[in-house]
Amino acid sequence: MEVYRIILVLLSSIIFFILSCSAAVDTVYTNHRIKDGTTIVSDGETYELGFFSPGKSKNRYLGIWYKKISPCTVVWVANRQTPIKDASGVFQVTSEGVLLSHSGGNSNTVIWSSNFTVSARNVNPVAKLLDSGNLVVWDGYGNKENPIWQSFDYPGNTLLPGMKFGKDLITGRERYFTSWKSPDDPSIGFYKFWVDTNGYPQIFVGELGQGETLRVGPWNGLGFQGIPVENKNPIFSTEFVVNQKEIYYRYKLKSTTVQRVILMWDGMVRRLQSNKRTQEWVDYANVVVDACSRYGTCGPFGSCSMKSSLPCSCLEGFDPRVPEEWNSWDWSSGCQRKKPLDCRTQDFFHKISGVIFPDTRRSWYNESMSLGECEMVCRSNCSCTAYANLDIRNGGSGCLIWFDELMDIKEYDYYQELYIRMATSELAAKSQFSFNKKKGILVVLLSVLSAALLLCAVAYACRKKVKRLHKKGRGSRAHTLDKNHTSLQMDNLDELPFFSLHKIAEATDNFNIDNKIGEGGFGPVYKGVLENGQVIAVKRLSETSQQGVDEFQNEVICIAKLQHRNLVKLLGYCIHGNEMILIYEYMDNKSLDSFIFDETRGSMLDWPQRFRIIHGIARGILYLHQDSRLQIIHRDLKAGNILLDSEMNPKISDFGLARKFVGHDDMAKTKKVVGTHGYISPEYAVHGHFSIKSDVFSFGVVVLEIVSGKKNRGFSHEAHSDNLLGHAWRLYKEDNSIELMSASLRNSYVMSEVLRSIHVALLCVQHHAEDRPTILSVVLMLISKGALPPPKQPAFFTEESYREVDTVSSLEEYMITLLHAR
Structure with a gap:
């Protein structure tokens, strides 16, 4: 007992501050009291335990957080449902081995208890915060490998390295995670993340009381299906144990990297990694969210x-x-x-x-x-x-x-x-179909052979026609090449269909001016019809274009292997002498800007269509940033590069300026800043830094343009000189965001959706890249109904700010290339 008296004297003589690293003890003994303002440091000084207030809340909670990471990142909360209203909290370990948290003062009300009592006599319970983040209670005379109580058995919203996530089949204890109600409220929220042990075990996410919304798995020996497996992961290892005693998932870190898996308040599961340089949490991986992620979307079979x-x-x-x-x-x-x-x-x-x-x-x-x-x-x-x-x-x-x-x-x-x-009868039907198909192929082959002589007869005439067309072409160019050009020897061209110049010329009626449907930085775009009746869009490099081989090659690399319903599909290419041509699927309704910025056509696009377009663009960007085989930063997202098909579905186009990134290599720097004024993020325009957050900024601008029907650059208002971003920000601060909406939407809008879209857009155009959400978070915010964090001031919110950037750019020897709509 003498040791206890000494410790208590020392504690009473020191002033403790919440989250202070200088005032801490590392072990709690029987009847030792820790007051609010005191922290307990783990044995390796990775974690701290004490009382805290989350976000803007003034309530006090007993919890565990990272000691050396700022701002405070909480990983476990004891009294989630019963907060203390003042700073009178006390944490205690009783002689029976029970952990208690109670309010001080006269009431001394117990607000949380571990509810575990040591039954045996002659036990010396000792509580300790381990460097794994696990708060344990041991028998001081017993085996430390088997704690009598541990916080890892009662997780909150965070899965830490070494923690078991699953079910103990002997005791029946389930270790699952529940979301916080909001970033400021750690009480049990609306979502649950658990291992289902019925049948072969798999992982689910769902709304509490509502059933599953998303499924992960099953485990295949290396990882869960649907989540990419890294064969040589240098950061962490995983295991999924299924036996007669327990079923659990666990991961362990191989390096000093700090990682956590968290069930967010909005139901999203994210694996986050701490960036030591920036002191930020960045996405390492997360569960894919798209139209197919919701459980049972397409029903049985x-x-x-x-x-x-x-x-x-x-x-x-x-x-x-x-x-x-x-x-x-x-x-x-x-x-x-x-x-x-x-x-x-x-x-x-x-x-x-x-x-x-x-x-x-x-x-x-x-x-x-x-x-x-x-x-x-x-x-x-x-x-x-x-x-x-x-x-x-x-x-x-x-x-x-x-x-x-x-x-x-x-x-x-x-x-x-x-x-x-x-059924066997289905096999018979398949066999009959196969026989008929082979018979049909034989007929076709005979027909082809019978036409061979005719084709040979016209081949010579076709060759002469192509030569005449090429000779009639556009003269000499700085970038002369053919299919064997050394800079274009890449697998992408081998996988992509090659179209002859003769075939394209026939489809476009020799590039007739009447078939021209637009022109951009690359060159003119023509409408064409192939022999089979397929309508195509033909993008032909112009002799006056500042783009050339690099942009052509980049477009092929970035889009040839990408397939998504919200990306325009590249059908093929042509390289012939001086000609460089890309062939795309034809979009009946052309580009988004031709609707939203035109007063007459804009009235044809009601709010449900615009809201669906916003969702579609976000899903397309999500695919580029996260889900595709090649992770892509587009760098030129704008209304003019969003095409609309016959059903008004949006498709992102024009990948000439796009760049690939791998893993965490999602930030790069360039001295040649390219893109379109009004859509370029500030860090890119001023310093040449581009990242996935640059695309998020551009997306935010596009959303504000879709809602308002106004262009960001060139926007004017009689009361101020702000551009569209500044005007939206001004209205938001006045709690009058609905005034931003286009008058053409008055008869079709849904106020909650319009306000949410504007709010999300303002989060996307915040000045600092680290403040902007990822596009994954954007997708979730658009489809959920929960509270959104308040946005900070946007970048480039006045026309003067653009002119300032132009001046800074020239002084720092950066170049902004203004590209026109394509």
Whole structure:
């Protein structure tokens, strides 16, 4: 007891401050009291425990946070549901081994308890904050490997390295995560993140009391399906343990990097990494959010894909269960078999790949079976609808079989094979189709052979026509090249269809001026029609263009391998002598700026259409920044580069200025600043720094233009000299943002959606890049209804600020190239 008296005397003689690193103790003994203003430091000085107030709240909570990271980042909260209203809080360990937090003063009310009492006598309970962030209570005379209580068993919203995430099958204890209610309120929010142990275990995110909204998995031996696997991850290792005693996921750090996985208040799961240089948390990885991410989007036996205009389709051998609903874009009823199964016959199994496996809650698994044995088990059970290998390592092993309906299948660049049970009659139909197809091919081949002599006869005439066309061309150029040009020897051109100049000339009627539909920095764009009737857009490099081989090559590299419903599709290319031509799918409604900035055409675009366009642009950028095989920074996002198809779906175009980035290499510097005034972020315009946040800034400008129908650059108002950003900011501060909306939307707008769009846009155009959200957060903010953080002052909010940037740019020897609409 003498030791305790000495410690108490020392504590009473020192003034402690909240979150102070200089006033701390590292161990709590029996009956030791820690008052608000005192912190306990972990043994490795990574974490601290004490009382804190989150955000703007004045409530006090007992919690654990990072000691050396500013601002305060909390990873665990004890009294989430019962805050203390003043700074009278006390933390205590009783002689029975119970952790208590209570308010001081006369009431001395217990506001949180660990509710765990040591039953054995002669126990000396000791509490300690470990450097893993785990607050533990040990028997001072016992084994420290088995604490009698630990905070890791009662997680909040944060998964730390070394923490088990799952279920103890012996005790029944589940370790799952619940979101905070808001950034200022750590009480239990609306979302839950858990490991479901029914069938083969998998991970879900869902709204509390409402069921699942998103599914991750299942585990394939290396990682969860749908999340890219890094074979040589230098930062952390992962494990997923499934045995008779417990089921859990855990990750461990390999370096001094600081990482955490957090369930955000808006339901998003993010893996964040601390940047020591900037003292910021940056996204390392997160769960993909798109039209296919929501659980069961396409219903039973439906498959969801972001590569097609409509996300849902039926698996082969299945038709929509309710065609009327399916045709009205309600896919929840899913699909049904064309041919019913007959267990008395020998059903066959159709192999598919490139999908994330269906929900495994109605499944059975065995880790030691071969794939052949797995098929036998499935055949022997009439309720079995599919089977697959459980583990992809070493050529595949284990058995996973599904019963009843297959739910939540998503297309993904992933090649683990799934075998779906099909009726024998369906196999017969497939065989008949295959025979008819081969017969048709034979007929076509005979027809082709019979026409061969005719084609040879006209070939010479065609060659002469192309030569005449080329000779008639535009004279000499600085960038003469052909298909064998050394700078264009890359895999992208080998994968992309090559169009002959003759074919393009025929499609555009020799580039007739009547077929010209626009012109941009690269050159004129023509409408064309191929022999098969397909309508195309032909972008031809102009002899007066400041662009050339680099931009042509860049566009091919950046877009040839990208497929997304909100990106314009590159169909092919042509290189012939001096000609460099790109062929795209044709967009019936041309570009977004031709609608929103035109008073007559603008009235044709009501608010629901504009809101859908905003969502589509955001999803397209999300794909570029996060989900594509090549991560892309566009660098020239603007209304003129958003094309609209026949159904007014937005498609991002013009990748001539885009740049690739890999992993965290998402910040770069250039001395040649290119883009369009009014859309360029300040750090890019002034210092040549561009990043994914540069695209976010441009997106924010586009959103404000869509809402207002006004251009940012050149905007005028009789009461002030602000541009559109400044005007939107002024209205926001006056709590009058709705006045920004275009008058043409008065009969169709939804006030909550308009105000939310303006708010999100102002977050995107904040002056400092670190203040702007990622495009993933933007997508989530647009689809959710929760509170949004207040925006800070935007960049370039007056016309004078643009002129100042022009002056600074010239002094720092940077060049801003003003590109016109394309």
